[in-house]
Amino acid sequence: MQTYRNTLNGTLVDPVSCYEIFNPANGQSLGMAPESDEQEVDRAVQSAKLAQNSWAKQGDKERRDVINRVAQILEENSDYLAELITREQGKPLSGPGSRFEMQACVGWTQVPASLDLPPEIVYEDDERKDTLHRVPLGVVAAIAPWNWPLMIAIWQIIPAIRMGNAVVLKPSEYTPIATLEMVRLINQVLPAGVLNTVTGDGSIGSKLTHHPEINKIMFTGSESTGRRIIEASAKNLSPITLELGGNDAAIVMPGTNVKNIANDLFWGAFLNMGQTCACIKRLYVHEDDYDAVMAELSAIASQMKIGDGMDESVLVGPLQNKMQFEKVQELVSDAKTSGCDVREFGEVPDQGYFMPLTLVGDIKDGQRLVDEEQFGPALPIIRYRDLEDAVESANGLDAGLGASLWADKPAEASKLATRLEAGTVWINQHGAIHPMVPFGGNKASGYGVEFGIEGLKAVTQSRVVSLKK
Structure with a gap:
């Protein structure tokens, strides 16, 4: 039986412990998923922190080129990953199912790489010039759900790294395998430590969101968990993007x-x-x-x-x-x-x-x-x-x-x-x-937006440079 592994600092690591994942269509075993502990969460965050500074210093073009290579890897491995999604999550290969999800993963990788977010002159007169820059936040904690496990993970990962952040991703404990394999594959082109994973139930997610080195939290899931994440963010004053579902x-x-x-x-x-x-x-x-x-x-x-x-x-x-x-x-x-x-x-x-x-x-x-x-x-x-x-x-x-x-x-x-x-x-x-179109909730469905230029802004902080002429 295959045992899948987390990626820390660009390397697959042996699991602390494991649990079994089953196909929801027939109950067949799909393999063993790793289960992180508090020490592994800390290692993942520290790996991201160490990698983030040099990643942010790379030029914008260099980061965009790397992300376009990520899109190529997703496209080349789309059949393999789509089959994993179907076996693990349940959605069909055909129609608006797993192949559709993989097409979305490619598209939502290519588009952020294509967007420009240059410095903006917000005020200028004869005496001064004020320029607004968008700079990385640091280490982003991304917590993805089980319904569209790879697509929503990509929504979180790609804008964050595009803007010079590093990411620690926790997939849902129900659907970790396809996500871990996707991360393993795209780490072939990412610098070590820019994208790391931890796995397990909500207690691991809590350890991640409470970690003192987390600078931004992105979460898609239930309202009740979202409220706990808001409380966790208070310790670091970490900004949050929350998508808490809907009753449309x-x-x-x-x-x-x-x-x-x-x-x-x-x-x-x-x-x-x-x-x-x-x-x-x-x-x-x-x-x-x-x-x-x-x-x-x-x-x-x-x-x-x-x-x-x-x-x-x-x-x-x-x-x-x-x-x-x-x-x-x-x-x-x-x-x-x-x-x-x-x-x-x-x-x-x-x-x-x-x-x-x-x-x-x-x-x-x-x-x-x-x-x-x-x-x-x-x-x-x-x-x-x-x-x-x-x-x-x-x-x-x-x-x-x-x-x-x-x-x-x-x-x-x-x-x-x-x-x-x-x-x-x-x-x-x-x-x-x-x-290209901002997406987010009102009321108890969360706050913050993803996608497009507004989504890139959401994974940055503003820095104004004010020049006296």
Whole structure:
């Protein structure tokens, strides 16, 4: 059985201890993952600290060239890493699955390498000239989730090192293997110590975020963990980028041609089996259009094959872990007990964390499946009579990552868009992120942004040089 290893200071290190990782589709063992301790966390941070100074001193062009070489390695190894993602995380190879995730890894590496963030003259007159520079923060602690393990890790790693920081990455304890292999591969071109890993459960993440040499924290995960990270950051006054998930609302405006939007609505909700922060988690439909929406989504769901994602014909895989599987089952069971119209689609394999694609109608605000982020393949569809009521419902929860409006006349939707309390409001699409477009949450979905120029700024600190003429 293969034992995977952490990378510290550019070298694979023998694990302190290990634990076994299993395929969520069939329960087969994938190998042993390392489990760090406090001493290994300290070694990783010290390695990053020692490497960061010389990395920051390299010219901007040199760093960009190295990152472009990282993109080449990701592209050359995309098939290998995609198969690891499918076996470990569960998402299918095909469709918007593991190969798609690897394409995103390449793109989100190339784009930061292409961007310029030069010094900016913010004020000048006859007597003075003030120039704003963006300089590295130092050592970045990056904590990645299990739903898009490599893609979100890249979102954290690449902007940070692009701007001259060094990184200590902790992947989720549920999905460490593919991430460790990705880090091993890209360390072939990175200077030793610029990118290090530690692994384990939340206690290791806590040791990392509490470490006195951490200068920035980037975290994607739950709100409860995010609040603990905020507390941890107080010791060092470390700036934070937090993406704490969402309970995204989508509103289909009255009279919209449902056939034109049904496929995009479906994947907006069921991408990665609903295990995506910016998925549609609540769908609000006018009462006159409700039956048509249910019929169209039912027709699509009934055609989907559920199974092991290594099968090229499969587009819907398992949930990633038992905890999430049981949570979604509980929420669907609550909806059934409450008398909701629960419609389940797809033949579910006998083993693995598989659930049918589930549409839940005759449900209202205040019920658990609506108010709690399910993070799984169960979509509540809520009738509304007045559009103002739908907007009020969409804004009624603390979550505020994404939202969407769906309409035959996008101009009408645009008038409503800024009233939805979310970091991104999409029109006739959902979850359509782009490496040039800032992305982040409002309210309890976190703060700070990633991607594009604003994402580069978020992993730097400003330094003003003020010259007296």
